[in-house]
Amino acid sequence: MTELNSAILELYKKASFFLPEDVKEKLIKAKNKEENELTKKVFNSMFENIKLAEEKQTPLCGDTGTPIFFVSNSNNFSQKEIIKAVNKATEEAVKKNYLRPNAVDSLTEKNSGNCLGEKIPLIYFEENEKEKELKIDLILKGGGSENIGKTYSLPDEELNAERNLDGVRKCILDSVIKAQGKGCPPNTLNVVVGGTKDAVSVEAKKLILRKLNEKNPVKELQEFEEKLLKEINSLGIGAMGIGGNSFALGVKTKFLARHPASYFVEISFACWNDRRKTMTWKNGEAKYD
């Protein structure tokens, strides 16, 4: 039997060192389709990096991100105990260099040195219907890609964006033009539409967990996502913003309910190092997916 904090430490390691298979597959496809010679070289560096991180057991990226947890627990698992285990694992992960200390006090500008601070790691809880099971999803959200994220409120006169799919499309394309190479493309765009700013941001983060080969359950949105992906890649920005057709690996969308007065479009970019890992914890044993 393992302690929960050791299992979470392992989760950190897996997320930080190994890129998810679906992301790797999309990167290979993107490279094969890329025609810009310089951009192809960029892809070669990425693949070399993925291999090195796996072999040498080091973080894929220097920015190991903000750890964001989505925890699904039942009454059998106390939230307080889970938070304690997460914090302990985080401190340990910094000591072992799985994580960079990424928690800076916004007022004093002091780095805590252990990646712990107010709302870092960021932990969301929801109820798990399986009583004996604890499910923990971890996202390591890079700072560069986080910074290019955008929230639009429709209608937007400047973009000529109305409250409909075409309006959402205009927001997405605008965000890409503004992002260029800043958020380490190939990016994945996680787009959520809804009526409160906090709901759309949390759901956009959660959408990062949807695998790239997983289709949108809503047929209309599935087509919308495919069309948008093509349009985005036709803008010629390319991987790392140096030109080509490989800016985006995928577009994922979700539409929530909204207050009649509000219509927010949230776009959260994931960098090509789209790091996420899931752990299921049952009877003191961890399984990773």
Next chain:
Amino acid sequence: MTEKIKLKIPFNEKEIKELNTGDFVELTGTIFLGRDKVHKKLSERIDEKLKEKLKGKMIYHCGPIAKKEEKWKIISAGPTTSIRVEKFMPKIIEEYKIKGIMGKGGMGKNTLKSLKENNAVYFLAVGGTAALLAKKITEVKNVFFLEEFGVPEALWEVEIKDFPAIVSMDSKGNSLHDKIKENSIKKLSELK
């Protein structure tokens, strides 16, 4: 596009002048890793000792993961977004006489102008390839402001060998980033 250009640091003025956007280079020599806080610090007060050290060299926008055993070792060293230090860059280029900047995402008008006036270039390192790039750092020579700023924000003096990068802003006023951006805006207008 030329195949691969090998450059030594401290840079040679003539070699810098001949570089064009889109050139793929491999860099060898002494450079400095620094990010947000270092730039603010260096531009607010000119540090004479560092001025001596930085002359003719390069600042790489990077917040590394470093480990101290007998000596410091950089284990992860990918580029961070450069535009955040745009405000400080021209002054640092001028005062510290650096000839190269490296990072990701490119920089703005003022830096481009300063690169032209001071015969310097901006290199793009491939973002997110920290494991690969750390391997190209062969030695940590010094670390400054470690107490004050912590590991990722300190100023690190390191040796690099065959470090891969792309010239994305040259000393003649060209920016690959501006070109791609203008082109993408044009393409977007064609979509509508």
